[in-house]
Structure formats: C-alpha cells, structure tokens
Amino acid sequence: MGTVRQNIFGDIIALNRDTHLNSSGMVLMVGEPLLMQTLKKHFPERSGVFFIEFADLSREILTAINPDSVVAPAISAHFDCLELAAFLSSVDYKGLLRVIAKDLPRPEIVRNEVRQHYPHLDFDIIIPVRPVPRNAKVMH
Secondary structure: EEEEEEEEEHHHHHHHOOOOOOOOOOOEEEOOOHHHHOOOOOOOOEEEEEEEEHOOOOOOHHHHHOOEHHHHHHHOOOOHHHHHHHHHHHHHOEEEEEEEEEOOOOOOHHHOOOHHHHHEEEEEEEEOOOOOOOOOOOOO
C-alpha cells in the first residue's frame, strides 16, 4: 500500500506501467468522469488517460482501450473496488489495478480482501495525503 502526495501518484502509475514490456501507455480511470478528471493533471503527459463510468465498462471496451493500468476510487456511490476487481478478473485483465482510498479508516482490510479473492490481479491502494503548507512546522 502506498501513501503518496497527489502530485506524484501519476508518476508511480507510470513507473509501474513502464516495467511492462508490451505497454500501451493507457490508463483507464473508472468512476464519475467529472471527479476522476481532476486526477488527470497528476499523470505524465506521455500517459493516455481514458475516463469511463463503471456502469459503461464492458469486455469490449476494456479490450479496445487495452489499458496498462486501471485507476478507480476504492468506494464510490455506484460501485466499489471489489466489484471492479470481480469484473477485471472475469475478463482476465493482466494490468495494474490501483484504487484511491481517501479517508478509509483501515485501507489494509480492503487491500487484503481484494488480494485474497483475486490473487492474480496486480492490486494496490494509493492513499493521497494533503501537502503540508510551506510555512507549517513539521513535527518529528
């Protein structure tokens, strides 16, 4: 599970993607497009980013987009990451699945459950943290 600042998590997805030999450079963002669109600025320019609502996702669309990475919220009003993992597993998806867990009290429970039910998925959780203001004192 990774805790990263929002302005670099796209680079982490890109770094993981670059390790795949047959990389298409495509990131599929699943969720409410207007909310997910705000994340696009965090991805390197070389990334292709496609936005789709979970209800519109199908085997045909996933095949056509051929993403290296799927990024989604851990929980949304319309689906959760277990439902997304079940779909990706059913279509034999081989890329990365990363979910954004904002304000989850125990994200490791979600991570462990997804990994237990879908062990062949390359799954992890990204936890964005708010940047510390420049003039704030950091306590060690």
